[in-house]
Amino acid sequence: MLSHIHAKLLIVDDLPENLLALDALIKGEDREVHQAQSADQALALLLEHEFALAILDVQMPGMNGFELAELMRGTEKTKNIPIVFVSAAGREMNYAFKGYESGAVDFLHKPLDSLAVKSKVAVFVDLFRQRKALGQQLEALERSREEQELLLAQLQVTRRELEHAVRMRDDFMSIVSHEVRTPLNGLILETQLRKLHLAKDNADAFTLDKMRAMVERDERQINSLIRLIEDMLDVSRIRTGKLSIRPSQFDLGQLVGGLIENFEAQAAAAESRIEFEAGVPLAGVWDEFRIEQVVANLLTNALRYGAKSPVQVRTFEQGGMACVEVRDHGIGISEHNQQRIFQQFERVASSQSSAGLGLGLYISEQIVLAHGGGISVHSVEGEGATFTVCLPLPQSLRENDR
Template sequence: MTTPSLTADHERLVEELRAAIAARDEFIAIAAHELRNPMTPIVGQVQLLLSRARREQASPALLQGLEMLELAVDHYMRRATTLLEITRLNAEEVRLEPTAFDLCDLVRACIRKYEQLATRAGSTLDCELHGPVDGTWDHLATEQVLDNLVSNAIRYGDGKPVCIELESHPEWVELRVIDHGIGIAPADRERIFQRFTRASSAPRSGGFGIGLWLSSKLVEAQGGRLALQSEPGQGSTFSVRLPRDVTAHAKIE
């Protein structure tokens, strides 16, 4: 075959691969939507039942069952949301929806969400908040970042306390999630921010292995940065620094 023919075949194969990848991502996005949307009213009903059970001082067995159900539903929703965000990031179509809210409220909601998981891991969730900390961020993206960091801290925290700190400045805020668990080796500190990667010291667990990669991308999309400080056996500190108002940095829908 002549060189022009080989070049044409190569270009055709590249285009076919691109089309196949685009079709795959479109299918995943549609599937994630279809999986996520029916769960929204279920989430609301579970939260309503749990609130009513607590108010009426239901039996411990019923409360524990509802709390486990809430965790399972939340885990399912986060998986579907993660799939959706992956396809958007692959297509470079991250469109944020900044809204004004108090970051302290988001942290408190996160603690309520994960306190049962922390208890089962033999850990506690503590926070240092000096609020309110008002600003403009994408609520869903910021919530997903915080969820990823807190759930990781509980999972790899070796049953020790997990602390969430919030530092506020006029132009920026910094959110820190601190654990005292297994830590991360120097060789793994850059690698864990790649897709489908875990630290070599991390125990096997469910999930896609893309939580930190996704978190870093969602932080960067808001004009911020995600940093890590860690020593093996001494725990890890993940720091998220965000501008006080992301509308000047983000692609707005």
């Protein structure tokens, strides 16, 4: 089972004939024997290879086997290599003791017993393989542990994302039920009231002036429902990559100016007004309906959160882009909320009205990005907010401005 682990053996002796004899005795197909005739050669090999066993001759010129063993024990790379000493000297106990004191695990005497040498080498080779196999198993376990920790972290992120998605779904359903119920309740009450008048044959309730007021109320409620449905449809189109962009040439300043005129009644209802400053003509090729949708959303928010203060709107050219800036002087947006208002179903909680699904800015940003532009916000709490939409101008117009 451990035969795939290759073992390297080091034999050190100053006599070539001794090296050849020992090599022939311990070599095998699953082993690689390296020879050294001096301590210096041995040290060079020890630094280059990982050995399962070192067999050192005690008596060598220059650095002897004991000194080489002490060097090996003092070096991090070689300190755990088992050392077996070989000596032709007598079997005096103090000589062997010196060998063990130098870090040897065994001591062999010449002439060598071939069976004993083979047996001892086999034991150390097996120990090396078991140690290597254990090390590989530990490395595999560590890798597995790291992979499990990474997987666990990914699962935790996924769990948090799922929990967030569930909360968003629940919040969305709650918002939808509330927002849809408001215009529906108005329509239901109007219908019940009219049925009551009809049941009593009350013709005075259906004069021309009263009918006009009824139609206007019905139209407002129906438009609210249509807006909610369109927002949800736009989110679905964005998610599936099917948001339609139908570009045509028009002037951005003229579009914004016309839209502001249509917002006069809404501004009056909010006890505010919209001040418009048109810059140079900004003719570009964009989707007129979609850009109007973006600007209308910004105007609606500015009137809703503007604390009845005037709303300033201006169009201008900057860096080859046609820009619309909508500024209010209301409650403002905290730095934290500025990071989330462009996300789906996010609405900034305030004492002001927070009607809507929290989709307007998300849809607006996606529309602007689809045109190759950008939308940004600058705000300080209590000091209002400024939203800026920039759309790329045609190359010819940019060159004319230079």
